[in-house]
Amino acid sequence: MMRRRASWPALAILICASTIAAQGLDPARLLGPPTDAWPTYNGDYTGRRYSPLDQIHGGNVGSLTLAWAFRQNTRGPAPGAGTIKATPLYVDGVLYYAAPDHAWAVDARTGREIWHFAWETSGGIHIGNRGVGMLGDTVYFETPDCFLVALDARTGDLRWTQRIADVRQEYFCTPPPMVIGDNLITGVGGDSLDVPGYLQSRDLETGELRWNFNTTPRGDEPGAETWPNAESMEHGGGMTWLPGTYDPELNLYYFGTGNPNPVYAGHSREGDNLYTCTIIAINPDTGEMAWYFQVSPHDTHDWDNVETPVLIDGVFEGEERRMLAQAARNGYFVLLDRVTGEHLLTTPFIETLNWSSGVDALGRPRPNPDKEPQPDGTLVSPAEPGATNWYAPSFNPDTGLFYVHATESWAIDYVTDTGDNPQGFAGMAQQLYARHLLQAVDYRTGTIAWSHRYSGSGGTRSGLLSTAGGLLFAGDPTRNLIAFEPATGDILWHVPLHAPVSNGPITYEMDGRQYLVAGAGDMLYAFTLPD
Amino acid sequence: MNPRTVTLAALLTLALDASLEAARSQLISRPVPTEDLVERGRAAFTVSCGFCHGIDARGGEGGPDLVRSEMMLNDEGGDLLGPFLQVGRPDLGMPPFQLSDSEVADLAGFVRAQSQAVINRRLYVIQNVVTGDADRGRAYFNGEGGCGGCHDPAGDLAGVASRFDPPGLLNRFLYPGRGRGGARPLSREATVTPAGGAPVSGTLEYLDDFNVAIRDANGNYRSFSRDAAAVDVDDPYAAHVDLLGRYTDDDIHDLITYLVTLE
Numbered sequence: 001m002m003r004r005r006a007s008w009p010a011l012a013i014l015i016c017a018s019t020i021a022a023q024g025l026d027p028a029r030l031l032g033p034p035t036d037a038w039p040t041y042n043g044d045y046t047g048r049r050y051s052p053l054d055q056i057h058g059g060n061v062g063s064l065t066l067a068w069a070f071r072q073n074t075r076g077p078a079p080g081a082g083t084i085k086a087t088p089l090y091v092d093g094v095l096y097y098a099a100p101d102h103a104w105a106v107d108a109r110t111g112r113e114i115w116h117f118a119w120e121t122s123g124g125i126h127i128g129n130r131g132v133g134m135l136g137d138t139v140y141f142e143t144p145d146c147f148l149v150a151l152d153a154r155t156g157d158l159r160w161t162q163r164i165a166d167v168r169q170e171y172f173c174t175p176p177p178m179v180i181g182d183n184l185i186t187g188v189g190g191d192s193l194d195v196p197g198y199l200q201s202r203d204l205e206t207g208e209l210r211w212n213f214n215t216t217p218r219g220d221e222p223g224a225e226t227w228p229n230a231e232s233m234e235h236g237g238g239m240t241w242l243p244g245t246y247d248p249e250l251n252l253y254y255f256g257t258g259n260p261n262p263v264y265a266g267h268s269r270e271g272d273n274l275y276t277c278t279i280i281a282i283n284p285d286t287g288e289m290a291w292y293f294q295v296s297p298h299d300t301h302d303w304d305n306v307e308t309p310v311l312i313d314g315v316f317e318g319e320e321r322r323m324l325a326q327a328a329r330n331g332y333f334v335l336l337d338r339v340t341g342e343h344l345l346t347t348p349f350i351e352t353l354n355w356s357s358g359v360d361a362l363g364r365p366r367p368n369p370d371k372e373p374q375p376d377g378t379l380v381s382p383a384e385p386g387a388t389n390w391y392a393p394s395f396n397p398d399t400g401l402f403y404v405h406a407t408e409s410w411a412i413d414y415v416t417d418t419g420d421n422p423q424g425f426a427g428m429a430q431q432l433y434a435r436h437l438l439q440a441v442d443y444r445t446g447t448i449a450w451s452h453r454y455s456g457s458g459g460t461r462s463g464l465l466s467t468a469g470g471l472l473f474a475g476d477p478t479r480n481l482i483a484f485e486p487a488t489g490d491i492l493w494h495v496p497l498h499a500p501v502s503n504g505p506i507t508y509e510m511d512g513r514q515y516l517v518a519g520a521g522d523m524l525y526a527f528t529l530p531d
Numbered sequence: 532m533n534p535r536t537v538t539l540a541a542l543l544t545l546a547l548d549a550s551l552e553a554a555r556s557q558l559i560s561r562p563v564p565t566e567d568l569v570e571r572g573r574a575a576f577t578v579s580c581g582f583c584h585g586i587d588a589r590g591g592e593g594g595p596d597l598v599r600s601e602m603m604l605n606d607e608g609g610d611l612l613g614p615f616l617q618v619g620r621p622d623l624g625m626p627p628f629q630l631s632d633s634e635v636a637d638l639a640g641f642v643r644a645q646s647q648a649v650i651n652r653r654l655y656v657i658q659n660v661v662t663g664d665a666d667r668g669r670a671y672f673n674g675e676g677g678c679g680g681c682h683d684p685a686g687d688l689a690g691v692a693s694r695f696d697p698p699g700l701l702n703r704f705l706y707p708g709r710g711r712g713g714a715r716p717l718s719r720e721a722t723v724t725p726a727g728g729a730p731v732s733g734t735l736e737y738l739d740d741f742n743v744a745i746r747d748a749n750g751n752y753r754s755f756s757r758d759a760a761a762v763d764v765d766d767p768y769a770a771h772v773d774l775l776g777r778y779t780d781d782d783i784h785d786l787i788t789y790l791v792t793l794e
Contacts, residue, residue, distance in 0.1 A: 123561065166601065166604075166605070168601075168604040168605045169599075169601060169604050170604075170650060192649070192650045192652075193598075193599050193604075193646065193649060193650055194599055195599075231596075235599060352775075352776060354776075370780070374780075375657075375658045375659065376658070376659060376660045376661075376662040376784060377657070377660050377698075377701065377780075377783070377784075378780055379705070379775070379778055379780055379783055381775070381776075410705075410706070410775045412701065412702065412705065412783075414657050414658075416655040416656060416657060416658065417655075418658070421589050421590065421596075423589065423598060423599065423649045424649035424650060424652075425652050425655070427655070428652060428655055428657075430698070430702050431709065432702070432705050432706035432709065432775065433706040433708060433709075433768070433771070433772050433775060454739070454740060455738050455739050455740050456738060456739040456740070457738075476739060476740065478737075478739040479739075480739060480740070480741065482740075491740065494740075494741060496741075
């Protein structure tokens with residue numbers, strides 16, 4: 001009877017709602033821990049990459065077996081598109097991910113391609129794409145030429161596009177858009193021509209701009225006193241190329257900003273160069289800054305500070321606190337109170353670090369001016385790729401340990417443009433020796449609880465994943481996907497793949513089974529326990 | 532120092548540098564103006580524009596930077612610059628310029644080349660690394676550095692300065708293991724001792740936490756699980772790595788200044 005009396009609009013709403021429930025991503029699922037969905041880049045808003053799933057555990061991980069493998073076909077000439085750096089999203093039986101100019105939906109039961117969307121590029125640096133964002137039945141991703149693209153999650157059909165930056169000015173775009181409430185948060189990248197960084201909120205339905213936050217000041221805005229003049233701020237960099245984390249109760253979004261520009265030449269931008277290389281807390285509905293903490297004042301080594309600010313709830317010096325931790329590219333582990341931004345701890349997580357002369361009264365690493373790049377070269381540790389980089393860390397509340405892939409390395413850093421008005425990178429770093437580590441950091445003290453030094457050479461590009469099954473998954477610098485015991489660092493399981501793990505592994509429950517999915521080169525691999 | 536040698540060596544060095552993933556991954560989607568066009572543009576720019584915008588187009592007396600100008604970066608062959616020049620910016624003191632299409636294209640090409648020289652890091656040139664003291668470098672070589680324990684200026688290092696340009700040689704002695712500066716890295720020798728078996732030695736082909744592979748003296752490829760074999764790798768660069776943590780910047784410049792005397 002009710003049904004017969006329902007008006008057409010009401011019926012339409014019912015039909016829409018049931019469609020969303022069946023195939024789309026309900027906003028409420030963004031707030032939960034990642035179990036039967038991996039709905040955001042880090043699995044949930046905390047950035048911990050910790051799953052409460054425990055079907056796969058230390059006692060049975062040795063019997064993990066291949067469920068399927070998927071090889072992507074980019075069918076295009078775009079260089080760099082072949083490596084999967086994206087963390088896939090998992091929603092209702094489907095994995096969604098992107099590479100530069102491409103996006104896919106893959107059947108999570110079989111590894112079969114459901115759809116493939118290819119973008120006709122107008123240029124841009126094709127260094128990587130970190131993945132997609134999703135809400136309802138819309139999938140969002142950014143392209144190297146800085147378009148925000150919205151796709152129908154069911155078919156891969158194009159819904160709309162919005163240009164979010166000018167590729168002609170050497171911006172390029174890699175991060176997954178983040179859905180927070182009514183906001184689609186987008187970021188930008190680009191170091192080649194001293195463009196200024198910004199973070200934006202876009203409308204979920206249309207992509208129209210809701211607010212814009214410049215990461216360097218304009219005019220006499222706060223922070224302007226840390227630059228010599230207006231031109232240096234307007235060309236000061238501070239990119240926003242990795243997604244941040246979010247505390248729904250505080251309604252604060254936390255993200256890190258990239259290095260200042262010109263990159264290696266600091267002599268035309270004397271000062272701390274706010275808000276580059278800074279952790280920023282922002283109200284996602286208004287774009288207003290609540291607090292900031294600068295992790296690399298006046299950086300001259302290309303050490304973007306965009307690494308994930310991981311949310312930790314726990315005890316610090318006997319007191320329950322809501323905190324935020326970051327292992328920064330400059331080699332320091334930083335712990336802050338995420339309510340106020342109060343500094344709690346700053347400690348190095350590599351042993352070779354030589355660019356800093358210690359920590360200042362505010363808890364910020366203090367750069368040693370003698371280790372700034374010079375025309376005849378300066379020996380610097382870590383090297384330009386940093387003590388860590390974009391690959392995701394993990395925090396395991398069961399062990400209280402923060403895990404990060406780290407590198408102890410050296411480079412010779414040069415200024416090549418010594419004029420009064422240097423531009424672009426204005427220098428270079430020549431890489432020397434590097435060794436690769438998995439570091440387990442005690443968040444309460446910053447001490448290294450255990451450290452695993454990989455035997456293999458090559459870079460580490462893998463993100464990390466912790467689970468309640470007492471497992472820590474990581475890819476090594478060669479081709480192995482490894483399960484570590486998270487309290488001790490003992491190796492419990494490994495499998496060699498065809499290429500090094502190149503993204504952050506994820507886990508989810510489907511049909512009552514726990515799956516582990518990792519990207520390596522141009523392939524996704526799914527593992528589960530045998531029947 | 533021969534600038535051409537340095538430029539070529541710097542290019543080679545950069546081309547081999549795996550860390551410049553961004554540079555390699557750059558999609559070259561814009562036409563690069565020809566050298567002739569750029570030189571015509573440079574001459575015209577110097578006469579007509581350089582006074583205000585600087586001869587390098589980075590801004591000067593009253594005129595803004597054009598290298599990072601949004602309009603110039605979006606210009607194609609003068610399509611935006613031409614209409615702009617016909618009007619100028621009288622309010623800011625810039626008069627109109629009546630130029631032919633080809634003259635406008637030359638100017639636009641010159642500015643594009645200036646932008647590309649900033650954007651393209653492969654074009655960057657290291658200025659001079661030979662800034663230390665050769666006598667102090669020799670003393671470090673024979674003393675604190677312990678270099679003389681493995682190397683002989685009259686032996687393996689004789690003529691080394693003629694085999695590498697100075698920035699390449701600096702890289703090379705700081706860490707020879709990355710195959711930079713015009714030479715491949717040395718191979719590493721390893722000895723594998725299987726449980727209960729005789730040791731096998733050869734050139735290391737592969738090593739991770741689980742497996743090791745060597746090429747033995749007969750050319751046979753042999754791999755072993757590390758669960759059941761001890762591995763001893765002879766790292767010829769261990770002393771170089773140790774020094775990385777001990778050098779001062781003066782030390783490395785003294786050393787390179789000494790080493791470039793070994794012609």
